[in-house]
Amino acid sequence: MASPKKKLQGLVAATITPMTENGEINFSVIGQYVDYLVKEQGVKNVFVNGTTGEGLSLSISERRRVAEEWVTKGRNKLDQVVIHVGALSLKESQELAQHAAEIGADGIAVIAPFFLKPWNKDVLINFLKEVAAAAPALPFYYYHIPALTGIKIRAEELLDGIQDKIPTFQGLKFSDTDLLDFGQCVDQNRQRQFAFLFGVDEQLLSALVMGATGAVGSTYNYLGKKTNQMLEAFEQKDFSVALNYQFCIQRFINFVVKLGFGVSQTKAIMTLVSGIPMGPPRLPLQKASREFTDNAEAKLKSLNFLSFTSLKDRNLEACS
Numbered sequence: 001m002a003s004p005k006k007k008l009q010g011l012v013a014a015t016i017t018p019m020t021e022n023g024e025i026n027f028s029v030i031g032q033y034v035d036y037l038v039k040e041q042g043v044k045n046v047f048v049n050g051t052t053g054e055g056l057s058l059s060i061s062e063r064r065r066v067a068e069e070w071v072t073k074g075r076n077k078l079d080q081v082v083i084h085v086g087a088l089s090l091k092e093s094q095e096l097a098q099h100a101a102e103i104g105a106d107g108i109a110v111i112a113p114f115f116l117k118p119w120n121k122d123v124l125i126n127f128l129k130e131v132a133a134a135a136p137a138l139p140f141y142y143y144h145i146p147a148l149t150g151i152k153i154r155a156e157e158l159l160d161g162i163q164d165k166i167p168t169f170q171g172l173k174f175s176d177t178d179l180l181d182f183g184q185c186v187d188q189n190r191q192r193q194f195a196f197l198f199g200v201d202e203q204l205l206s207a208l209v210m211g212a213t214g215a216v217g218s219t220y221n222y223l224g225k226k227t228n229q230m231l232e233a234f235e236q237k238d239f240s241v242a243l244n245y246q247f248c249i250q251r252f253i254n255f256v257v258k259l260g261f262g263v264s265q266t267k268a269i270m271t272l273v274s275g276i277p278m279g280p281p282r283l284p285l286q287k288a289s290r291e292f293t294d295n296a297e298a299k300l301k302s303l304n305f306l307s308f309t310s311l312k313d314r315n316l317e318a319c320s
């Protein structure tokens with residue numbers, strides 16, 4: 001049974017893996033990155049080696065070293081460090097799960113294997129169970145991201161009876177726009193203390209209404225502070241204020257989505273906003289274009305999302 005840890009809640013930044021111009025991992029900036037998240041964004045939980053972290057594009061030894069660096073640098077600063085240990089090979093996934101336990105991570109998460117695929121719920125549960133069993137003391141989260149894995153098994157169906165199979169199951173990271181599925185995950189598991197973490201940042205407010213207990217996402221790296229303001233307004237039942245924050249965040253995401261938005265672009269935006277060099281992504285991703293970066297910078301300024309934007313640069317679009 002997982003130790004009765006503090007529940008994972010609030011914002012969780014899906015970490016970027018910083019790289020040097022020649023494609024190696026830039027471990028040297030992770031300490032600074034931790035401080036930036038905590039001090040500038042008010043974000044105290046991280047999700048390492050996931051989609052944003054290009055986890056599936058790293059070697060196993062790189063994944064181990066990245067996990068170690070976040071756990072070490074996050075000690076006494078971060079509340080929780082969750083490591084994504086999903087892989088196509090069960091053995092690799094188990095190795096990473098065991099490693100996460102050894103280094104003192106706070107939880108592990110796993111996506112569905114997406115090349116040779118589990119075709120039904122029971123097979124997927126069996127795979128997840130074998131991974132979870134390699135770290136029997138760590139909270140286990142299922143990472144549902146059907147658009148990227150191609151595994152369309154509904155989360156609601158997967159959660160039905162999951163604790164009988166996976167005693168360490170502690171929650172779900174739900175990266176999909178199907179709020180029927182998400183709402184039913186919450187509704188059918190009200191008696192259990194699961195974490196329901198939403199993963200579509202531009203729609204978080206709707207998920208909060210459905211009972212999300214937290215959120216994992218790429219934009220909390222640089223819009224954490226804004227999103228925390230939205231969470232506070234929601235807690236205070238100040239819904240129109242919360243909606244204003246969500247719209248404000250949407251204006252930015254909508255703008256970049258139209259330019260083509262993915263992990264490469266997240267790296268470029270984070271470099272701009274934090275000043276910490278995140279570097280290029282690794283193939284098969286390609287570096288964001290100069291044009292993207294310039295446009296994103298102008299938008300960040302006009303929305304007043306860059307902390308060093310001077311008052312005279314502010315315009316009507318800016319969010320308070």
Ligand SMILES: CC(=O)N[C@H](C=O)[C@@H](O)[C@H](O)[C@H](O)CO
Pocket residue numbers: 014051052175199200201202216217218219253
């Ligand atoms: C596909 C993907 O990377 N989703 C991220 C997390 O799950 C989100 O944080 C998005 O990046 C974000 O919602 C912007 O679309």
Ligand SMILES: CC(=O)C(=O)O
Pocket residue numbers: 014015047049050051052053199216217218
């Ligand atoms: C967004 C997210 O959770 C990930 O990058 O894995």
